Amino acid sequence: MKFKYYFLKAVFWLLSKIPFWFYHGLSTLIGFLFIKTKIYRYKVVMDNLRKSFPDKSEKEIQKIANKFYYHFVDLLIESIKAFSFSKKTIKKRYKINTSPEVQKLLDEKRDLAIILPHYGNWEWSAQGFNFMTERNQPFGLAIYRPLKNKLMDTLMKENRTRFAGSKMIAKSDAFKEITRHKDEHIIVGFAADQSPGNSYNAYWMEFLGRETGVFFGVEKFSKQFNLAPVYAHVKKVARSRYEIDFELINEEPNETPYGYITEKHMKLLEADIHKKPHLWLWTHKRWKHSKPLDYEQKRPQKQ
Numbered sequence: 001m002k003f004k005y006y007f008l009k010a011v012f013w014l015l016s017k018i019p020f021w022f023y024h025g026l027s028t029l030i031g032f033l034f035i036k037t038k039i040y041r042y043k044v045v046m047d048n049l050r051k052s053f054p055d056k057s058e059k060e061i062q063k064i065a066n067k068f069y070y071h072f073v074d075l076l077i078e079s080i081k082a083f084s085f086s087k088k089t090i091k092k093r094y095k096i097n098t099s100p101e102v103q104k105l106l107d108e109k110r111d112l113a114i115i116l117p118h119y120g121n122w123e124w125s126a127q128g129f130n131f132m133t134e135r136n137q138p139f140g141l142a143i144y145r146p147l148k149n150k151l152m153d154t155l156m157k158e159n160r161t162r163f164a165g166s167k168m169i170a171k172s173d174a175f176k177e178i179t180r181h182k183d184e185h186i187i188v189g190f191a192a193d194q195s196p197g198n199s200y201n202a203y204w205m206e207f208l209g210r211e212t213g214v215f216f217g218v219e220k221f222s223k224q225f226n227l228a229p230v231y232a233h234v235k236k237v238a239r240s241r242y243e244i245d246f247e248l249i250n251e252e253p254n255e256t257p258y259g260y261i262t263e264k265h266m267k268l269l270e271a272d273i274h275k276k277p278h279l280w281l282w283t284h285k286r287w288k289h290s291k292p293l294d295y296e297q298k299r300p301q302k303q
Contacts, residue, residue: 004151012155016083020240023077031070041283045069048282052208052273067278071236078240079123083159087131090163093241094121094128101248105228106138109185113227113253114246115218115265117193118281119272120234121242125189126160126168128244132187139181140166142189143174143217174217178225188227190218192262193269199289200298203262207270213289219261222253229253229261231268236279 034040045068049061056064082090098106105112116125126142142160147153157168169177178188192215196202202213222229229249237243249264250256273280292298 005154008151009155009158012080012083012159016081016085020081023081024074024239027073027077028070031073034069034073035066040069044285045282048284048286049277051210051287053277054209064277065282068280068282071278072281072283074240075121075123078121081240082124082127085124085127085162087163090124090127091131094124095241095243096128096132097243097245098132099246099248101251102230102246105248105251109138110251111138111185111225111227112187113218113222113229114187114189114232115192115229115249116189116232116234117269118191118284119193119269120236120279122191122234123160124242125232125244126166127163129187129189130163130165137165138185138187140187140189141177141181142166142168143171144168144191145194146170171217174221175224178221182225188221188225190215190221192218192265193286194284195286195288199292200295202289203259204291204295205259205263205266207266208273210287211291212266212287213291214262214266216262218265219253219259222261226253229265231265233268233272234279236276 034042042065045065046061049056049064053061053064085093102112114129116122126140129140129142130137147156160166161168167177174188178186194215196213196215199213201216203216203219204211204213206212207214218229221227228251231247231249233245233247235243235245247268249261249268253261269280
């Protein structure tokens with residue numbers, strides 16, 4: 001196990017030293033092959049796009065799909081490159097624009113819930129959010145779904161938290177870990193746009209024109225730990241260069257009605273997707289679950 005760990009770590013580090021210009025050329029070629037061979041979840045991507053944009057022509061849908069695959073391969077090589085990023089590089093390529101409202105909360109040492117969907121580049125977020133502010137930097141807790149391969153899971157966690165000031169925590173351990181750090185100044189990162197495994201624990205709403213089950217964890221933890229929810233708008237300003245703009249959803253989460261935070265951050269994502277649809281992760285089977293007929297009787301009590 002140790003040999004495999006050190007071998008793979010060395011391989012990823014060496015691969016990460018290959019310059020971006022070479023990887024971008026390789027990425028364009030691989031993206032082209034993905035499109036022509038339809039080898040990776042092509043039917044899922046096309047089905048998701050057609051149902052999300054029923055007013056678009058088949059030619060327009062195909063154009064979005066092509067741009068998505070080119071971006072998707074870029075994202076894969078960006079994940080590899082992060083294995084040897086310096087602080088200077090991550091700051092340059094993953095620029096954080098902290099709004100005055102969010103900076104005010106940071107200066108007051110308020111704890112935040114950062115909502116970062118699978119849009120643009122989320123792989124660099126754990127590293128990038130270490131440098132979201134030059135003062136009153138909080139400790140970062142990033143909630144994630146562990147990989148089935150334990151070796152790759154370990155390498156991924158280590159890479160994302162190479163810089164001091166952040167920690168990856170499994171979704172199942174979220175409550176315990178947030179409680180453990182409750183006396184510190186923290187930000188908690190959420191990816192809230194995947195399909196919930198339990199349809200009864202989901203919050204159901206309209207998203208991209210369809211009834212969609214949404215993770216309720218952002219709203220639940222925001223209210224439970226008084227985390228001010230902040231949505232992260234991700235912009236791809238150039239190839240392998242991103243800017244993140246923070247939008248405060250509400251300063252006092254416990255004063256919001258049931259469902260407000262969840263509806264708000266999903267509608268913000270929806271607006272971003274309509275602007276540049278190819279930047280969202282269309283390979284996910286986002287709508288594989290339907291709302292149960294007895295949802296209203298069996299769902300958890302409103303919080």
